Amino acid sequence: MKSPKTAKLSESPDVSSNASWLERHFHISKRGSSIGQEVRGGLVTFFAMAYIIALNPLIIGTATDVNGNLISGAPKFLDEAMTQVDAAAVGASIGMVAAGTAFIAGIMTILMGMVGRFPMGLATGLGLNALVAYTLAPQMTWPQAMGLVVWEGILIAILVLTGFRTAVFKAVPKTLRTAISVGIGLFIAFVGLINAGVVRKPAGSPPVELGISGSLTGWPILVFVIGLGLLIALHVLKVKGAMLISIISATVMAIIIEAIGHVGAHVGAENPGGWALNVPSLTNFSLPDLGLLFRVDMIGAFYVDGHFSFPTFLGLMVLVFSLLLADFFDTMGTVVAVGSEGKLLDERGMPDRVTEILFVDSLGAVAGGLGSVSSNTCYVESTAGVGEGARTGLASVVTGLAFLVAVFLSPIINMVPSEAASPVLVFVGFLMIEQVVDVDWSDPEVGIPAFLTIILMPFSYSITVGIGIGFLAHVFIKVIRGHAKRVYPLMYVVAALFIIYFLQGPLLALIG
Secondary structure: OOOHHHHHHHOOHHHHHHHHHHHHHHOOOOOOOOHHHHHHHHHHHHHHHOHHHHHHHHHHOOOOOOOOEOOOOOEOEOOOOOOOEOHHHHHHHHHHHHHHHHHHHHHHHHHHHHHHOOOOOEEEOOOHHHHHHHHHHHHOOHHHHHHHHHHHHHHHHHHHHHOOHHHHHHHOOHHHHHHHHHHHHHHHHHHHHHHOOOEEOOOOOOOOEEOEOOEOOOHHHHHHHHHHHHHHHHHHOOOOOHHHHHHHHHHHHHHHHHHHHOOOEOOOOOOOOOEOOOOOOHHHOOOOOOOOOOOOOOOHHHEEOOEEOHHHHHHHHHHHHHHHHHHHHHHHHHHHHHHHHOOOEOOOOOEOOHHHHHHHHHHHHHHHHHOOOOOEEEOOOHHHHHHOOOOOHHHHHHHHHHHHHHHHHHHHHHHOOHHHHHHHHHHHHHHHHHHHHHOOOOOHHHHHHHHHHHHHHHHOOOHHHHHHHHHHHHHHHHHHOOOHHHOOHHHHHHHHHHHHHHOHHHHHHHHO
16 A cells, blocks of 8 residues: 555656656557556667677777777787787777767667657667678778768668658669678678687688687687577577677676686687687776767768879768668668567558658667767667567667666676677577578579678678679679669669779779
8 A cells, every 4th residue: 555645746746747748759558558568678678689789899899990900099919910919909999889889879779769759779780880890991990981881871861851762772672682681690690700719710721710720629619609509598498688698698607717717818829729809807897988989080081192082982982882771771671570579560561650760760870970889770679678568669768778877887898708799699690691581592583693692791701792792793684684674773873883893993003
């Protein structure tokens, strides 16, 4: 029984007014939900997505730009031969990316809740961050790469506001969109295996090998294997938050192993069985560092030696378009998946306020670039929260607030070795490759472009190369089979841009 004081407090005009505003803004009752349901669903979505706070630093925080610098601005290696990693510099970079990842995710997810009013979280997109880290950054500085991410977000916003997004969606065949997702999945899995030391580049041939001289040797690799096994078991048993549980469990194991065995860091050939990146230790904790915010160069990438270069501009536009494609089509699929799970789609298969939802997503790309954490996009893991009962944007507000609290916990990411986080990368590859059944492999007009797209992403270690070759193969096969009129004009434009991209070396030599 409530005390008189409690009852009076619960019936106060302020509380009633707040509840009324929530109802008017989010239509909680209309969607068959309750405030308690929304809070639970929002928290479940957060825990399903929280792995990105550990995973994004593993990609963005450890890759180097054209000058060999980490995103923090510090060099990654202590020697010119690039054999001795500066563990302190990598640790600082990882911590900065973790804090920025949580902060931008919190802001954008709250915005999705308030403006899009849809139960969906936003955070740095896997695949998108790989494209930025392994395709953009090696060609320019980190601020310049993040500047291109901002431009990508601006272009998507224009597409959303003008309605041109429909034309782009129709121009790229569904099978190619599927192949892009599958190829990115294989690429991410390959990155995870390399970061964990399961796949390595030996001194001689072959180009890659399993572990150390073909053997899975060392405690760090054991941590990876157990972490991956735990993740698979949790997924099969349908345990919510399986990815986060796997990362936490493997990290605790790694800390214990390091405390007892003093494995140490992997430094060249001196300690091949050591930890690949940061050494797991409880002494790595520090206050969150948001110093990466607004470290963006919007125009520097378009200049060569201080002068505007038109060939460079065209090549960069292809890269921006590659980002746009991966971001745009992934978002459409995610929105439909989340809406379908919560029965929030209309007879056309679209949710209410779809323009607002897509516009917030485009702002996520802009914010991700400004925060130096890569493009933020909608997360299909939001279906976990919807499965728990989330039906409105209030759940997204709860998820966003949880991310903001996580900013203060982000320094803990310095304790997470890549061997503990990489199982999630490999597993995400599995989740993304599931779509491969949607490709009609018996039709060479469909199967060959899809095949080339999928294999060239990991084999060339470039997402852009896979997309470009797939597009060119699609147009080429359509033309030689006499189906040129079935290709959207926009695809010819994109194919021409990709030809310039692949020939930019010889073209620059001719111009020079």
